[in-house]
Structure formats: structure tokens, C-alpha cells
Amino acid sequence: MRAALKNPRIMEATMIPMSKDVRELIGPWAEQVDNRALLYEKYALPKVWGEPRKIDNAGRWNVLRIVTRGSALLSEDAQRLRSEANGPNVQPEVAEKKRTYARIAESMAKVGKFDTDLVQAWNENAQKFMDDLRKSYPERLVTFEATLQSRLMINMAGGVVENAGICLDRCFGLPFLPGSAVKGIARNQALWEIKRASGQEKKKLLDAALLLFGYAKPDLSRNGAFGWAAGADLGNTVTLTRGTNEFKGLACFLPAYPTTKPKLVVDLVNSHYPNYYKGRHPNASDNEEPRPNYFPAVESGCSFGFAVVLTRWFNGLPLSEEEILGHARKWIENALTKNGAGAKTAAGYGWFQVGRTAPTQAQPAAGMNKATPADAFIDQWRGKLNTKDNFPAALPAMNQLDDDGLKRAFEAVIPEQERRRLRRKNPYWQSFTSGRHAEAGKSILKRLNLQLT
């Protein structure tokens, strides 16, 4: 055993932990394995195993092995390491380490061939599933497609490789959105829309959401989901006046399977201040070494098929089947297009466009680049609406924005110190209520429910 450990090549041949008989059949680097999910979860290269040193690149290579162009990327890594090892002024032990790493990357580049016929079968299967659902639940089904406009990550926290998980179908090794994720984003969207609405509209949305998603007693308490969204209006809804405090949702949110061929890519977060975050430095200074962490993601451009089915129905409900399904569809669509799905949505991941469309930009964070009128307005006027400049000129354009846009624009372009002092005598606010653009200014204040004192 000692002798074997001294020979780096023999050591390398057992770096992926598996039993001997399995290794004989699928190769020491699991090169015969053609199921991505299996490769990623059961035959990963550990950072520390067999090798006395920690293998820094293990995480990156595990991800590369399952992405669409992985084999080529791993070969490039091997080439780069080898040329670095042969460069001038390289310490012998560093050169040896780089050569070892180059051999590992090269070995991992020999991945099994992923079967394209299976993708076809799965896409067809998704289609037939929809057709069968239509037969079983005619008029109780809504289906639509949506296309990724940025990268997507689901179940990132799970999995064998820490914080680099991805939701892959076990059999086919292809990405999808679980039904619980679809329901979750739709419900979250519904709760926020209820929270923002008022009057009759609020009650209508509330009824639809209670029926669609269902509820248990804790959801109705003051701190529960619906209690939080609806407040005092909760007691007056048609649904709840029927006297039950638990109800199973009428709708089933099905998993969204890809309807076009998905592409997996390698992505990374690069922590620039690792020591600061670990509490070792009091300040985040720029002389720390960045520490990249790699994870797989679904590339933009892939379309997914969404379906909602009403498996239960009663007569005498306050909404029709069509209305309920309309709400379900709208909430999923709004969630997908306005908030995104999966992990890291605030960094631009998981954003969709409804329909099977070509991606606008094949880049991460593409969802953030969609220029709405509000974004254009903010770009033009941010930092300029102070008392010195002629800011009332911007008011008519601001008044043209939709409600959401107006709210965002107001917070982005009106200086914070002015927003905190809503005084009638304040010269800043006087330009809203008098002068050439007073009409637009007053309308904005009214739409935002702001009162000058």
C-alpha cells in the first residue's frame, strides 16, 4: 500500500471513491457513466482523497464534467496547466503539482457520451403528458410555455458538492422545475399582489388565492401567509365566510419539464474577501485573493412547459373554473417574468419570457438588462432631481410610468432627504404642487398616496 501511494499514477487511478469491481467496469474516472445526475452525485472527485494535498480544482472539474461542452473545457484546463508547468521560473514542486493536475483534468475529460435520443424521448414525453392531461381534465387545465432569458439554478443548496447542487431528473439527467417550486413562486407572487391591492380588487385576489393554493389555520393567523398579505380584509372574503379554517388547494401545479433541448453551463461566484467574510479581517480590503466557487446552471434559451390542473371542483364557488385558472396562469407568469424562479434571482438568474422565444441575450443576468420605461427613466434622471436643477421637467414623463414603475422611479430618483420631509412649504415639494408641471406633480403624489403636511 505504501509503495502504491508513492506512485502518483496508481494513486490517481483511485481518486474517485468507488468499489473495485465497479471501477473495473466504468473506469477509474467513471468515464463510462452517461447519466449526469449519477456522475455528479455518486462519482464526484473529492477535494481530499488519496492525494496528500487538497485538490483546489475538484469542485470546478466535477461541474465541468456534466456541462454541455465539459469535455472540451476540461482538456483546455489540462493544456493550460501543462504549459504553465513548462513555463520559465517555475519551482520544480509547483511544476510537478501542475503536471499532476493536468493529468487529472485530462482523465476527467473522458466523460461518457450523453444520449441525445433520450432528450428527444423526454421532450416527446412532456408533449404527450400534456395531451393526456387535456383528455382527463378538459377545461380544467391551463398549459403554456416559457423560455429562460437568463441562467437558471434550482436546488442549489442540495447535493453532494456543497452549494453547487442542481435539480436534474434522475433517469434522464436533464433539468426541470419541480411542482413545489412552481407552486411556491406562484403563491409568493399572489401574496405580494394581494398585499399591494386594495378594496374590491384585494378581496377578489384573496378569494382566488385561498381557493387555488389552499390554507391551514396557521396561514390565517396575523403572522401567517394570508394574514400577512390580507390583514383585516381576511375575515370578509367569500371563501372564509363559508366557515372552514383549512382547505386543500383546488389546483395542482405540475413539474415544468423542458420542451426544447436544455444546455448546462459552468458558472461561478467569486468571493473577493474570503477572510473578511470569515471574520479574520476587520475590513474588506482589495488585497485578498479571490476564491472562485463553481456550480452548474441551465443556460438561457431553454423552454419549459408549465401546467396547472384543477383536480377538485365544487359548485357555488365565488369564481368560475376559467377565472381560477386565469389567476393561476397570471401568477406563474408574473412570478417568472418579474421575480424569477430558483436561486439567485436577485442577481438576475431564473428570469423567463412567456412563450417559446429566442433568448434576448445569451448571458447571465440577462433578465436584469430588460429595459422597461421605468429603468430608462431612472437611468436618465438618477441623481439629477435635486433642488438646483430644473427637475420639474421630469414630472410629466414620470407620471406616464405604470404604478410599479412609478414607485420604483420615485424611490430611485427623488433624494432620500426630501422623501423624508414631505412639507407643503418645502420649496422642493412646491415644485410638485405649483408651476408649469403642477398637474403631473399632484397626480404623482396622489398615485403614491403621499400627503404633504
Add this chain to the structure above:
Amino acid sequence: MSDTQQNQPETNNPNPNPSVKPMQTKILYLFTRTPLHVGAGASVGAIDQPIIRERHTGFPVIPGSSIKGVLRDAMSRKEQQDADRVFGKQDAAGAIAIGEAKILAFPVRSAKGSFAFITCPLALERLRRAINNSGEQSSAVPNSGEQSFKVPSEPDDMTCLAGKAVTLERNNAKGVVLEEYKFNVKGDFPQNCEDYLLDLLEDAVWKVAKGRLVLLSNGDFAHFVRNACEVSQHVAIKPDTGTARPGALFNLEAVPAETLFFAPLTPLMRCNEEWKLLEALINNNPILQFGGDSTTGLGFCSVKLA
């Protein structure tokens, strides 16, 4: 297991009057299209919400009462009176006996071919016994044996009979790698058995099973159906803060999508028109939902009566 062919079909003729042609058992095939969770209540083990299993084998099952409930619900949505006739009501028993759905084929990740459908002699024997009770292989039909299949004898543990699409050959070794285990291939999966199984469903994914069937020993099969079910983590999110609600984490076990079950449906003596109503129901509803967590899309199954 090898001499099962000599076993006589059970002789519980549903109709004692030979002049009336007895109606025969038919088999309901259930192919899961999304993961299926037929819950067994809470547990004190690692899995908070386990699925219901056969006590002595550990195979997942769908109880007959579960199937009856789903069928009855689907029918009563269209016509309550029909549902009462077929499935019974107080002081008027139903006209159909519904058996427990037993597992026939289970998908497992495979090093080659991406995935395999595993089965075992016990599962196949149970299917054959159910078919023998049905009209298909009734002794009244000559040569009916050809329509059925021969149950292969049980392979030793850690060996298998496997299709070409999942068999690896390397360094003079021939085997199948399922998850992290290697099984020596002792021969091809029996052709007549594969043909019979593939003809059961028209599903696109089930057709991919060609060359992917693997016959394991009963014990090895039990290992996978016990330990290779999906376990998914769930947590509740507080809407106001957007963060996880403490104490709301749970994990849920489910039979994976693309698992094949079968259940015998037997018309009772008093059954007449009711059988047609049941057949129409299943033919008009190619998808039905079984088990729990339907609102997050679990339990949608293709159904077929044959």
C-alpha cells in the same frame, strides 16, 4: 421460483353457473408520470414522511382502497348515480373488487444507458398470476399461453439478466452498474418477457425501456425499491421576511416518476353494466392522480386497463 409454470391458476371461479360466461379480471396498469407519494403517516426515522410499503418485502404499493377512492371520485364528478352503482353506497355494495397495485418495474440510474428499468421474478410472477386470473390466459382460449410470458428463474444476488442498452463490457468483464453497485450479467433479459412488458403501454418513456430492462434477484430488487426512492427536502418560507420558517423543514419520500404498477380489477357476480362504466371511465381519463401532495404535482399516473 423456476417451476412456477406448473402452478395452477387459482380456481376461484367468480360465477358458479357455467352457462353464463364469467366476466374476467382485468389488469389496471399505472405508470407514474410524476413522483408518487402514497403516505404511511409520520415516522420517527430519518424520513419524516415515508411511503406505504408491503410489510414483508418492502416493495412500495398503492392500496386498493386508494385506487377505489380515486376511481370513484373521478366517476362521481361526472355522474354520482353511476359511481354509487359501480362502487357501492350504504346498504348497496359495489360491483367491482379492486386489488392492491403492486410494483412491476422500477427506474434506477445506470452507468450505461442513463437508466434501467429493474424488475424481479417475484414481481413478474405476481403479474403472471394476475393475468392467469384474467380472460387473457383462460383455459378456454387455446394457445393462450403464447400471449403471456415465461417467468425467468431467479438470478443469484449481484447478478442479473440485462438488455444491451445498459450492459457494459470492459476488461473481459460484462456487467451493469446501477447507482454504485455492479451486477454481473449472466445473460440477456428474456426476449418474450421484454416483448410482453413493452406492449403493455404506449408511453414514449416506456418505449425507451427497450434494451433497458434488468432482471435482479428478489432481494436486490427489494434493496433498490427500499433505498432508491426519491427523498426531497421541503421548507416553508415566511412571506414577510422571505427567509425559512424555523421548524418547518421536512423531507418527503416518493416513488420516482416512470415506475410501473399493476392492480387486478375483478367484476363481482352482480356486475353487469357497471363494468362498461368503469372501462369507459378509464379509457376517457388516460391520466389520474393518486396519493398525496397533488397540489405540487405529485402522483399523476398514466392508466390503462387491459
